[in-house]
Amino acid sequence: MNVDVDAHIVQQVSKFGFSKMEGKRRVLDTGGTENVYAVMEDVLEKLKILDYETKFLAPRRDFKPLHKCFFSVPTTPSEQFPYFAALAGWLLTVSGIDFVKWSDFDEDPNSISQTVLTECQRLGFNPKFPVSKLRHGSGAAVCAVLNFLCDCTLKKMEFTVKAPVYTMADFIEEAQVDEEAEIGDDIAEEQEVDNVSPYAAYSSTTDHDRTEQESEEKTIQGVVESSVDPAKWALELERVGPMLKLKNSALSSNEWRTHLDQSVKHESLVSDRFKAVRPILINVGTKLQQTVERIAAKESNINKDFEHLGTDFREKQKTLDAIQERYNYLSQSRSELTTELAKKAETVDRVKAKIKERNDKITDTSPLNGISSSLAQLRKEITSMELRIGVVSQTLLQRRAK
Numbered sequence: 001m002n003v004d005v006d007a008h009i010v011q012q013v014s015k016f017g018f019s020k021m022e023g024k025r026r027v028l029d030t031g032g033t034e035n036v037y038a039v040m041e042d043v044l045e046k047l048k049i050l051d052y053e054t055k056f057l058a059p060r061r062d063f064k065p066l067h068k069c070f071f072s073v074p075t076t077p078s079e080q081f082p083y084f085a086a087l088a089g090w091l092l093t094v095s096g097i098d099f100v101k102w103s104d105f106d107e108d109p110n111s112i113s114q115t116v117l118t119e120c121q122r123l124g125f126n127p128k129f130p131v132s133k134l135r136h137g138s139g140a141a142v143c144a145v146l147n148f149l150c151d152c153t154l155k156k157m158e159f160t161v162k163a164p165v166y167t168m169a170d171f172i173e174e175a176q177v178d179e180e181a182e183i184g185d186d187i188a189e190e191q192e193v194d195n196v197s198p199y200a201a202y203s204s205t206t207d208h209d210r211t212e213q214e215s216e217e218k219t220i221q222g223v224v225e226s227s228v229d230p231a232k233w234a235l236e237l238e239r240v241g242p243m244l245k246l247k248n249s250a251l252s253s254n255e256w257r258t259h260l261d262q263s264v265k266h267e268s269l270v271s272d273r274f275k276a277v278r279p280i281l282i283n284v285g286t287k288l289q290q291t292v293e294r295i296a297a298k299e300s301n302i303n304k305d306f307e308h309l310g311t312d313f314r315e316k317q318k319t320l321d322a323i324q325e326r327y328n329y330l331s332q333s334r335s336e337l338t339t340e341l342a343k344k345a346e347t348v349d350r351v352k353a354k355i356k357e358r359n360d361k362i363t364d365t366s367p368l369n370g371i372s373s374s375l376a377q378l379r380k381e382i383t384s385m386e387l388r389i390g391v392v393s394q395t396l397l398q399r400r401a402k
Contacts (some may be wrong), residue, residue, distance in 0.1 A: 039143040040072040046150035047087075049159065056090050071146065074138040081109055081137030084146070088116045091149035095156045097123070109135045120145055123152055 044066055047056075057063055063083055071080065097119055113134035117127060125148045133141035 036072045036140040036143050037069065039140070039147050041068050043071070043143060043146045043150055044068055045059070046147070050094070050150070050153060050157075052087075052090075056087065056093075060086070071138050071142045072140075073138060077137050080139075080142075081112075082132070083136065084137045084142055085109075085112045085116070087146065087147060090154050091146070092116075092119055095123075095153045117147060120148055123148070128239060236304070 046064065053065060057065060063086065066083075072085065074080070110131070113131050117125075117131050121127065127141075127144075129141045129144075133139060134145065136142075149209070215246060
């Protein structure tokens with residue numbers, strides 16, 4: 001497979017700031033770090049070369065065409081990882097690699113990621129990231145794996161890039177532009193050839209159409225006719241004329257002719273293609289209309305067949321709503337009663353604490369024990385006092401007897 005590379009691609013690469021090409025991967029000028037957006041763009045271009053839209057997307061209605069940031073920016077892993085798994089499996093199959101295939105959306109993402117990375121390592125890929133980086137379905141690791149698989153597929157298909165070949169038709173001869181000439185001279189020359197239509201060489205209309213066109217141009221010219229004084233116009237032209245000169249001599253003076261040629265060519269090409277495509281479009285439209293009618297008829301039949309089920313469902317839904325309302329009411333009552341019970345329980349606990357305190361005070365014998373000990377002490381003191389009184393009385397009697 002031989003593909004001519006347009007030089008415009010190189011201009012686009014330089015416009016985005018990518019000037020180095022290392023191992024078919026673009027890197028930034030500042031730092032040499034791999035840019036995930038540039039790698040994703042490379043992957044997309046290589047997939048277009050592999051005609052993935054026809055060979056991969058056509059049999060699969062659940063996948064949409066890729067854009068330049070699909071795998072480089074994490075958005076929805078549930079969409080990105082299945083797309084990555086299916087695309088990697090297709091590239092491995094096209095490359096002729098015999099591996100254990102998996103079913104879409106059925107296999108474990110860790111197992112799929114491990115299988116893809118293992119097959120890439122068998123092909124010579126040297127990963128600098130863990131296998132868990134592939135499980136998210138986006139990021140630099142996913143883009144690097146897809147880029148490597150695309151390179152292997154292109155190598156398997158013997159894809160080569162040839163240098164661009166330029167023909168003489170690509171170099172449009174530019175007319176000589178006199179920078180010293182005044183714009184007023186050009187206006188005078190254009191007024192001289194005003195009666196000749198500039199599109200005469202490119203028009204394929206009949207004489208009748210040309211007559212109608214000239215009459216329409218005259219009508220338009222009559223409507224937009226200016227009432228400015230020619231002397232003032234010439235004076236204003238001398239003032240602004242030097243400022244209206246073309247500063248860039250590289251601009252082609254007959255660029256509009258090229259655009260007109262391209263427009264006529266594209267119009268004829270579209271007309272020719274539309275003649276062949278129109279019956280197909282009409283056939284597709286007819287089939288779509290028939291399909292819509294069948295779907296509408298089937299829908300009406302389904303509605304009739306399941307009308308009684310719908311009635312039962314609505315009745316049960318009403319019953320469920322009533323039960324749910326009753327449940328909500330009972331739940332609210334239960335919460336209120338629970339709150340009241342908690343308050344009563346707190347009151348009972350406080351009463352029990354008071355009763356316990358009083359019982360402890362009633363059954364306490366420590367005051368009685370104190371009184372008993374005090375009485376015993378008083379008896380001992382009374383006995384001692386009586387003994388002393390007896391001794392003193394005896395002493396007094398003896399003294400009186402003497």
